[in-house]
Structures are given as C-alpha cells and as structure tokens.
Amino acid sequence: MSPENKRAIQHADYEQIVRLVPEGSKVLDLGCGDGRLLRMLMESKNVRGRGVDIDEENVVECIRKGLSVFQGDLDEGLADYQEGSYDYVILNRTLQVVYRPDYVIKEMLRVGRKAIVSFPNFGHWRVRLDLMLTGLMPVTRMLPFEWYNTPNIHLLTIKDFKRFCMLNGIDILDEVSLVHSRRVSGRRHKLFPNLLAEEGIFVIAPRKI
Amino acid sequence: MDSVGIVETRYFRFAETPDEIVLESGKRLGPVTVAYETYGELDGDRSNAVLIAHALSGDAHAAGRHHPEDGHPGWWDNMIGPGKAFDTDRYFVVCSNFVGGCKGSTGPGSINPATGRPYGLDFPMITVSDMVKVQKALIDHLGIERLLSVAGGSLGGMQALEWSLAYPESVGSVIPIASTSRLSARAIAFNEVGRNAITSDPNWKGGDYYGGSAPARGLAVARMVGHITYLSDEGMGMKFGRRLQDKEAYGYDFSTDFAVESYLKYQGDKFVERFDANSYLYITKAMDYFDIEGRYGSLVGAFSRIRAKFLVVSFSTDWLFPSYQSKEIVKALMANDRDVSYCEIRSLYGHDAFLLETEQQTKLISSFLNNV
Known part of the structure; x- marks a missing residue:
C-alpha cells in the first residue's frame, strides 16, 4: 500500500467527522493531535476552531498550520471555558485515554451545544474472538498496544457508550459505524453495530426536557 | 546561522x-x-x-x-x-x-x-x-x-x-x-532581597553615589540572588552538581569551594561592570507594581x-x-x-x-x- 493510500485510510474517519459538522460552526477539538482534522474543518466547512493537546510537538505543528491551540491536559478539565461557548466539541479517538471519561463528556456538553465523540469499539467481534481464543488482551489495528504499554486505560464498547448516555441524560443525535476507518451503513451494521463496527462516532447533546 | x-x-x-x-x-x-x-x-x-x-x-x-x-x-x-x-x-x-x-x-x-x-x-x-x-x-x-x-x-x-x-x-x-x-509574592520577595542588598551597601549613600564608589557589593549580591531564580533545580544540578571549583577536597574555610559559588560570584562581579544599582532598584519596583x-x-x-x-x-x-x-x-x-x-x-x-x-x-x- 502506498503511503498516500495508507494516510487516506488512516484519516478516512476525519472525513466522517467533517461530514457531521455544519458549515461555519465554532469548534473545539480536544486531543487535536497535529491539527489535521481542524485544518480540514476550516478548509472544507469554514469553521472557527481551536485545538487542545497535551503534546508539545503536536502544539508546535498546529501553530505551524496556523491554528489556535492550547497545550493542556483534558483531565484538568474545561473549567475555564464558558458554558455553551462552542457549537461542537470534538473528542476524536481520545475518550479511552483520559482518566475521567464521564467528567470529560459532561464538560464537553457544558461547553459545547453538541459534542462529537469517536472511540475504538472493544465489542467488535474480532476483539471478542481474540480474547476468547487466545485468553490474551486483544491487540488490534485500532488498539495496537500491549496491556502494559497501552495509553488506552478506559476501553469501552458501543453498547457501553449508549448505556452511559441513557443513564446520564444524553441524547444520541447521530451515529456512524466505521470499519477500516470507512463508514459502513448496511442493514447488518445497523442491527449489530456493537459486533460489527471497529469504531463508533456519535453526535450527542444534553437531553431536552 | x-x-x-x-x-x-x-x-x-x-x-x-x-x-x-x-x-x-x-x-x-x-x-x-x-x-x-x-x-x-x-x-x-x-x-x-x-x-x-x-x-x-x-x-x-x-x-x-x-x-x-x-x-x-x-x-x-x-x-x-x-x-x-x-x-x-x-x-x-x-x-x-x-x-x-x-x-x-x-x-x-x-x-x-x-x-x-x-x-x-x-x-x-x-x-x-x-x-x-x-x-x-x-x-x-x-x-x-x-x-x-x-x-x-x-x-x-x-x-x-x-x-x-x-x-x-x-x-x-x-x-x-x-x-x-x-x-x-515569591517573585516580589526575591526582588526585595536584591534591593535590600543594594541599599544596605555603605557605598549606596541613599542613591547619591555617582562620581564616587558604586555600591558594587550590594549590586553583585542582588545579581547572585537573581541568577538563582533564573535557573532550575534540575539545571543547576546538571551544570554544577556538588562539583568543587579548582580543588580536590573541601577547604574547610570560607573561600570558594563549590562550582556553583564560583559561577554566582562571576555573574555578580561581571554585572556590576555593566549595570547601575539605582536602575536595578527602579526596574525591579516597576516589575513588582505591574x-x-x-x-x-x-x-x-x-x-x-x-x-x-x-x-x-x-x-x-x-x-x-x-x-x-x-x-x-x-x-x-x-x-x-x-x-x-x-x-x-x-x-x-x-x-x-x-x-x-x-x-x-x-x-x-x-x-x-x-x-x-
């Protein structure tokens, strides 16, 4: 596979997130990495965006790309952000690495009117099979680490996430299943997302009373 | 470059x-x-x-x-x-x-x-x-x-x-x-120590020392204190550690033993050649007021x-x-x-x-x- 192809597939999930964000929104990208998603959002959706990342090199790269970025720890919280100050707060493939996912999601929905959360699905059949057959912690394309060196400290399934939303008064406005970072939308995937999706993307908002 | x-x-x-x-x-x-x-x-x-x-x-x-x-x-x-x-x-x-x-x-x-x-x-x-x-x-x-x-x-x-x-x-x-x-408060405190070093130097004379001997000792001590605040514990450990300056063993007197002492003394002495003590007082005060x-x-x-x-x-x-x-x-x-x-x-x-x-x-x- 050519490097271009590989990169295209790695970031096919970005396209799905870009698709979900309306034109001209104000976006906060938590764990923004090298800023590629924000850059795409600015270029194709004309968003006003800001990124947050803990890593110095990522922050330098974001500034090189002309982005506004804050070097900080998500677990420190979003306390200094005003309520409803963003249209969308994005947490892309980062939920499973924070210390307090529940706190981070609640803060996202305080600061943003809506939030977009994506995470690798630990309920995928390959993960389940791997654990059953080998008895070892699964190492997959989405979760390519050993138990002792993984940054993914809060693994979850799509079903876990839906249950969390239900119990915490959070509405799921949209849901996208990904395999190989590409969107899948067949009947099977609609019926069994927790078994068939490698990754889930959710658009969520506080439940309207 | x-x-x-x-x-x-x-x-x-x-x-x-x-x-x-x-x-x-x-x-x-x-x-x-x-x-x-x-x-x-x-x-x-x-x-x-x-x-x-x-x-x-x-x-x-x-x-x-x-x-x-x-x-x-x-x-x-x-x-x-x-x-x-x-x-x-x-x-x-x-x-x-x-x-x-x-x-x-x-x-x-x-x-x-x-x-x-x-x-x-x-x-x-x-x-x-x-x-x-x-x-x-x-x-x-x-x-x-x-x-x-x-x-x-x-x-x-x-x-x-x-x-x-x-x-x-x-x-x-x-x-x-x-x-x-x-x-x-800590940064103001260090500035105040520096100012005290200058104003307690007998040569300072209420700031009216121009044309005579400058309060060089006081200014040098102020600079030494300042320099400590500019460095980190890790950095000082790496640069000096407990290394001795030009000697193999302690002198058991009050001459310079440690490399860090020698460094601060050098920085202090070098500073008085190029800086006015009264300026040091005014500028540190400006910082404190900000x-x-x-x-x-x-x-x-x-x-x-x-x-x-x-x-x-x-x-x-x-x-x-x-x-x-x-x-x-x-x-x-x-x-x-x-x-x-x-x-x-x-x-x-x-x-x-x-x-x-x-x-x-x-x-x-x-x-x-x-x-x-």
Whole structure:
C-alpha cells in the first residue's frame, strides 16, 4: 500500500467527522493531535476552531498550520471555558485515554451545544474472538498496544457508550459505524453495530426536557 | 546561522520642557532619551515592524555586533537575524532600552536638568506602562502606525502585554514568553532581597553615589540572588552538581569551594561592570507594581479591550514566572474568545530558557508570525 493510500485510510474517519459538522460552526477539538482534522474543518466547512493537546510537538505543528491551540491536559478539565461557548466539541479517538471519561463528556456538553465523540469499539467481534481464543488482551489495528504499554486505560464498547448516555441524560443525535476507518451503513451494521463496527462516532447533546 | 552584521545604537530625544511626559505616578519626566537599534528594512506600507522588549538586565542591543571584533553579540542574537525566529529578511525589528534603564535611555543615572547632577533617587518612579508609553513615542517617531508584533521574555513579556492593553489598535500580535500578568509574592520577595542588598551597601549613600564608589557589593549580591531564580533545580544540578571549583577536597574555610559559588560570584562581579544599582532598584519596583488584575479589576475584563492575536510561551522548569501564570493569561484571553495559542516548552533551563531554547522558540515564533 502506498503511503498516500495508507494516510487516506488512516484519516478516512476525519472525513466522517467533517461530514457531521455544519458549515461555519465554532469548534473545539480536544486531543487535536497535529491539527489535521481542524485544518480540514476550516478548509472544507469554514469553521472557527481551536485545538487542545497535551503534546508539545503536536502544539508546535498546529501553530505551524496556523491554528489556535492550547497545550493542556483534558483531565484538568474545561473549567475555564464558558458554558455553551462552542457549537461542537470534538473528542476524536481520545475518550479511552483520559482518566475521567464521564467528567470529560459532561464538560464537553457544558461547553459545547453538541459534542462529537469517536472511540475504538472493544465489542467488535474480532476483539471478542481474540480474547476468547487466545485468553490474551486483544491487540488490534485500532488498539495496537500491549496491556502494559497501552495509553488506552478506559476501553469501552458501543453498547457501553449508549448505556452511559441513557443513564446520564444524553441524547444520541447521530451515529456512524466505521470499519477500516470507512463508514459502513448496511442493514447488518445497523442491527449489530456493537459486533460489527471497529469504531463508533456519535453526535450527542444534553437531553431536552 | 547568519547575523544581522554590524549594528549601531541610535538615540531619540523627546519630551523637552514644557512637554514632559506624565508618568503613571503623576510625576513628569523630560527630556527623555531612548537608545534603540533596528534590524532589517521597514517595508513600503510600514506594516512589517516587530518590537522586541527586553528583560531586567537587557538593553537595546538585541542582535548583531557593534564592531567586527565585538566578542558579545546582542542579547537575543540567536533569535533575531536573517532566517531566524524574527527573520530580518522579512521583518523590521526594533529594540529599545526602557526608560529607567542604564543603557543609553534616561534613567536614575542620567543628568537631572533641574540640578545638573545625576538624578539618583530624585528620578521619578517608573512603571511598565511608562516604559511602554516611551516605546510608543519611539515607534511614532519611526513612522510606524501599527506593529506587526510585540514580543519579549520575562519583564519584556510584561511590556508586550501592556502594549496590547494600552494601544490595542496599534498591535497586530503579542508574544509574551516566560512572563506573567503580575508577580507572585515569591517573585516580589526575591526582588526585595536584591534591593535590600543594594541599599544596605555603605557605598549606596541613599542613591547619591555617582562620581564616587558604586555600591558594587550590594549590586553583585542582588545579581547572585537573581541568577538563582533564573535557573532550575534540575539545571543547576546538571551544570554544577556538588562539583568543587579548582580543588580536590573541601577547604574547610570560607573561600570558594563549590562550582556553583564560583559561577554566582562571576555573574555578580561581571554585572556590576555593566549595570547601575539605582536602575536595578527602579526596574525591579516597576516589575513588582505591574498588576493587570489589580488595574482592570480582572484579567478577563482587561482583555476584553485587546485586538491582537497571542502566542503565549512558558517553560516547564521556570519557577520564577511558572507556567500557571502564563495559563491564566491564556484562559482570560480564551474567555474573551480571542485568537490565542499556548505552548509550554520542556526545558531544564528554568526562567533563563527564553534566552537559550532557540530551536523550539524559533519553530513557534516563525510559524506564528507567518500566520499573523
């Protein structure tokens, strides 16, 4: 596979997130990495965006790309952000690495009117099979680490996430299943997302009373 | 890397009687001389000017050399020059010695026109806002309506912040590095120790020592204390550890044993050759008085007036102006929905890092300025 192809597939999930964000929104990208998603959002959706990342090199790269970025720890919280100050707060493939996912999601929905959360699905059949057959912690394309060196400290399934939303008064406005970072939308995937999706993307908002 | 080459300090004199400037304290000062240097070319529409503000012991000589054999390039020569962070092929860079200083601009060592003798303690108290007011006069004199950027480390960063508040229309972007919106009690305490060292030197004589022996011991001790606050524990451990200076064993007397003692003594002695003790008193006081929250009620309220884009930089081991102080600035700007980026550079150099961490600062500043 050519490097271009590989990169295209790695970031096919970005396209799905870009698709979900309306034109001209104000976006906060938590764990923004090298800023590629924000850059795409600015270029194709004309968003006003800001990124947050803990890593110095990522922050330098974001500034090189002309982005506004804050070097900080998500677990420190979003306390200094005003309520409803963003249209969308994005947490892309980062939920499973924070210390307090529940706190981070609640803060996202305080600061943003809506939030977009994506995470690798630990309920995928390959993960389940791997654990059953080998008895070892699964190492997959989405979760390519050993138990002792993984940054993914809060693994979850799509079903876990839906249950969390239900119990915490959070509405799921949209849901996208990904395999190989590409969107899948067949009947099977609609019926069994927790078994068939490698990754889930959710658009969520506080439940309207 | 290229240098800006041979440069020259120039002087701008203004605020002649009766048009003295009115200082924040209400006192008047004039005439005022400003020592400054410029590097690079001002472009046709005068839109590429970058003002560099120096720190406590800096001066107008920020880059280049004064003559071909000059062993000491300007204090930020690693950052200012062709292809450097402040790229003189693109930007017109200005640096001036602040008022109250002793490097060519009017300060307590200058002649008081009222008496024909050096001001000494008759020099009025100056503040960061007075420093900036004088810089604004220089910038106007150079025919620059709007600065592309104002940048500086430490006290220089405080001046940069003050620019964005005092002249929001005249500043496109601001780069405060290793700086703060107000000094902590600890930082004020260290300044006070330095001032006490000077004022308890018998040669100080109430500030009236010009023409006689300067309070060199006091100033050297002040500088030694200062230097400790500029370094980190890790950095000092790495640079000196418990290494002995030119000896194999303890001397069991009060001569110099440790390398760190020798370093501080050297820094202190070197400093008194180039710095005026009264200036040290005035400038540290100006730092202590600087307090954006105090003046505007709150940081968030203060920054509601600013227009500039910000790049705020701190260093992981800076305990004099720690990262949390930079973050307070950034968060107050974000609360106002201003365009701000923040980066904490990992470094062992403590507060001094803004003079030493060339590579990462260059990446940050050159790309930031590129997008202003």
